[in-house]
Every structure is written in C-alpha cells, then in structure tokens.
Amino acid sequence: MINLTVNGQAHSWDGDPSLPLLWYLRDEAGLTGTKFGCGRALCGACTVHIEGQAARSCITAMSDVANQKITTIEGLDANGDHPVQKAWREANVPQCGYCQSGQIMQASALLQQNPHPSHDEIRETMSGNICRCGCYQRIESAIRLAATGT
Template identity: 60%
Template sequence: MTKFTLNGKAVESTQPPDTPLLWVVRDELGLKGTKFGCGMALCGACTVHLNGEPTRSCVLPVSSVEGQRITTIEGISPNGEHPLQKAWVAEQVPQCGYCQSGQLMTATALLAKNKKPSRAQIVEHMSGNICRCGTYNQIIAGIERAAKEG
C-alpha cells in the first residue's frame, strides 16, 4: 500500500508499486482531470505537481510518491477561481481541451516560482507541453494575463 497526500487529503493506493500514478489518480481515486496523452512523458497531458514541481504522472510509479504531496488540476482551485483558470477563459485558450489540465499545471508551477515571467521564459517553461490544436499563442497570452492580473 502506498500512502500520500492528494490535493490536501491523505489517500492510499492498493495498486502494485510499479503502477503509474496517472492510473491511480484516474482509476482508483476517480479524478479524471489528468489525462493520458502519450504514456512516455513527452506530451505533458498527464502533468501533476509532486511537492510543487510539475511531473509527468504517466511514467511515475505510485511507489515513488510515498509520503509525498501530489496536486492535480482538481486541486489548484476547486471552484475554478485560480487566476490562470480565469485567464484561460478570458483568452479563449481551450479548443478541444484535452491538453489543458497539463498546460495549466505546468503554468501554475511557473507562476509559483516567477510571478512576472517574460514571454521568452513562458515559452521555454511551456515547451514540453504539446497542444494538438495549436493554441500556443493563446496559452502564452493566458499566462501573461494571469501574471499581470495576479
């Protein structure tokens, strides 16, 4: 059994130790916001925070999060009031929406460390997240808006 904190609550998983955290979060714990994209940590759709750091949950064995803090998209703001979530709506970022939880988790980690990132810093930080719809300009605008509006 693996015990960890998920979105501020103590949880435990009975899955085998090598089960990817993504499947524990989605299938065992019922939080569906974190998405499966590639299964190889290349696209960013499965991004969660591990002790505040963006981490790809599709390749992270659940055993490695024993005693750690995990935050999913559901944990950044239960009511959708996070500045990035508001900016995402204002900038009309999502199209299909599939990558958005991973994009938001990566962006929240950036703004937690750098309240006023430059455009170049945003592009560099977000470069590992793929948006198949190509909304990169809107994603950047959303991050810039959230940084400006705080």
C-alpha cells in the same frame, strides 16, 4: 502500503508500487481531469504537481510519490478560480481542450516559481506541453494575463 496526499486528502495504496500515478489518479481516485496523452512524458497532458513541482504522472511510479503531496487540476482550486484558470477562460484558450489541464498545471507551477516570467521563460517552460490544436499564442497570452493579474 504507499501513503500520499492528493488535493489535500490522505490516500493509501496497497497495490503495485510500479503503477503510474496517472492510473492511480484516474482509476482509483476517480480524478479524471489528468489526461493520458503519450505515456512517455513527451506531451504534458498528464501534468500534475508533486510537492508543488510540475511532473508527468504517466511515468511517475506510485513508489516515487510515497509521503508526497500531489495536486491535480481538480485540486488547483475547488471552484476553478485559480488565477491561471481565470486567465484561461478570459483568453478563451482551449479549442478541443484535451491538453488544457496539463497546460494549466504546467503554467501554474511556472508562475508559482516565477511570478513574472519573460516571453522566453514562458516558451521554454511550456515547450514540453503539446497542443494539437495549436493554441500556443493564446496559452502564452493567458500566462501573461495570470502573471499580471489583470
């Protein structure tokens, strides 16, 4: 039995311990905000927080998250009012929106660890998150906006 906490709620998993966390979140927990992109941790669409750190859920086995705290996009803020989510709306970031939950989760982890990142730190941290629509300038602007709180 694997016990974990997802968005503040206790969960137990008695299935295959090698199941990727992504599929547990989507198929078992019904949290579909975390997206499947590549299945190889190359695109960032599946980014969640594990113990506050950004992680790719598509390559993280359930056995790796035993007794861990997981936060998905649904758990970042119940009303969608996390500073990064607000900045995303204000900067009108998404175009198609598919990658945005992973982008937001990566950005919020960055700001938790480094509240005032430089241009280079933002670019380096976000470089593993792919946006097919090319919204990178708006993404960076939203991160800067969330960092300044204005």
